[in-house]
Amino acid sequence: MIRIANGQGFWGDSLEAPVDQIRRGPIDYLTLDYLAEVTMSILQKQRARDPQAGYARDFVDLIARVLPDLKDRRIRVIANAGGINPMGCRDAVLERAARQDLPLKVATVTGDDITDRLDQFLKRGIELKNMDTGEPLSAIRAQVERANVYFGAFPVAEALGLGAEIVITGRVADAALTLAPMIHEFGWKETDWDKLSAGIVAGHAIECGAQVTGGNCQVDWETIPDLADIGYPIVEAEPDGTFSVTKHSGTGGRVTVASVKEQLLYEIGDPTQYITPDCVADFTTVHLDQAGENRVRFSGIAGRPATNYYKVSISYTAGYKAMGSLVYTWPDAYRKARAADQILRQRLTRLGLRFDEIRTAFLGANGCHEIPAAEPTPEIEPHLPEVVLRVGVRSENRAAVDRFTREIAPLVLNGPPGVSGLGLGRPRVEEIVAFWPALIPKSEVRPEVAIWPSAS
């Protein structure tokens, strides 16, 4: 049995979680997911300013902080912290290890970045069509920022096979970070579809960190113990493809069949076809048992052969947006907020400003749910204590969006009464980075695995 922990569900997740995973109980592997889709573009902007940047700096600080513990406990770390500069991330980690006089083997998995090859692909008739809309990439080619392939678990397993104590990857499918140590330890083959699928389900279960251990859990949420000290998830994996999800004893949160079901259903499509680079997992085969307190056992998982394609995530710039908010108070808070929205829209029209979209949400009334069933009834509507008016605009034209940001604050003095600006100041104009999902034949790209210091 091996223990694989997740200590980071996204870049921006708890900084203490990975440290707790290392120090508060036994684990063999620590996986960390830093790359949301939007992260690559943020990293690109950082690297444009500093050629040495372009990776998750938090990861380097984390390794520097816990390196003696990793050594003592022989824990190996797998992280997609490399972003668009995995070599730079590796060098930074090695430098921090050298400062502590600790020898360290760090491997990289690269080759996922195909930004510079896009035109070559297009010329050869690989259209990189949008998977959702069917449009060819040529429609937005000029706006493309980055293109990265999602690799699977096998190159990461190869890096572990080379003896890496830390594996730094670029873009790799999130769940593959968890599957990789199983392949490495148990000798699973590329055609062990059921076992690979089990590993992917394990990865899916823990890739969003505490969202499987009681975080964001709707069942009896008020009785979930000590969310302030919530434990992050650990997979205890067996060579036959069965595994349990649990957490360190003494930590908060709760691991139940209910909390696990919620996470299994998170961000999936057709449950019989969870497509990954390594296999196609069938979530309708998962059998769950409450095997003990804070322990759910998974069995019965089956899957099918992988497809001949990798998914590609292509980021591109798509104009500008800004959001402004004001809060209206009792009495008639909702009516005032709606009136202010109309006044604002009239002023924008009078200014001749055109937007691709203007969108209003009334927080406190039905700002998130927005459906008819969530609309306040006529009886309670006049009594709502306060309603936040939140207006957003989007346009190709930065100047129009910027002008919008100056039309929010005046409403406090020249619009409906009983309103506060929330102390937020003028809204910020943001450049939009949008995503273009596409497929590419696996034969077109190859993962590259390297280790430092190189084999002696």
Place this chain on the structure above:
Amino acid sequence: MAKRELIKRRLIEIAHARSGDKGDLVNIGLIARKPEDYPILVREVTADRVKQHFAGVCQGKVERFELPNLGALNFLLHEALDGGGTMALKADPQGKTYSTALLRMEIVVDGDAA
């Protein structure tokens, strides 16, 4: 045999849910709190009803998938995020609260089962 009485319940009383995004699409996993209530979800919470429930929010089709092993249904709401992710100007651009929005739905259940 006692007379059957049909009564209205909110979905939240017999189910829990989680939602997330993929581009302009939202998925909502709807899970029976008790396995024996799963058939009620299958019967009552059809793709059409979900589409109706999200009127004005979901512009595209609604697909439904069954996971009897988990006592759960998975719904895909197409064109439901105002362009999706970073494009969306919505207060909930990643569809995280569509789960609780679905749980507002009223369904009809057998009085004995309730």
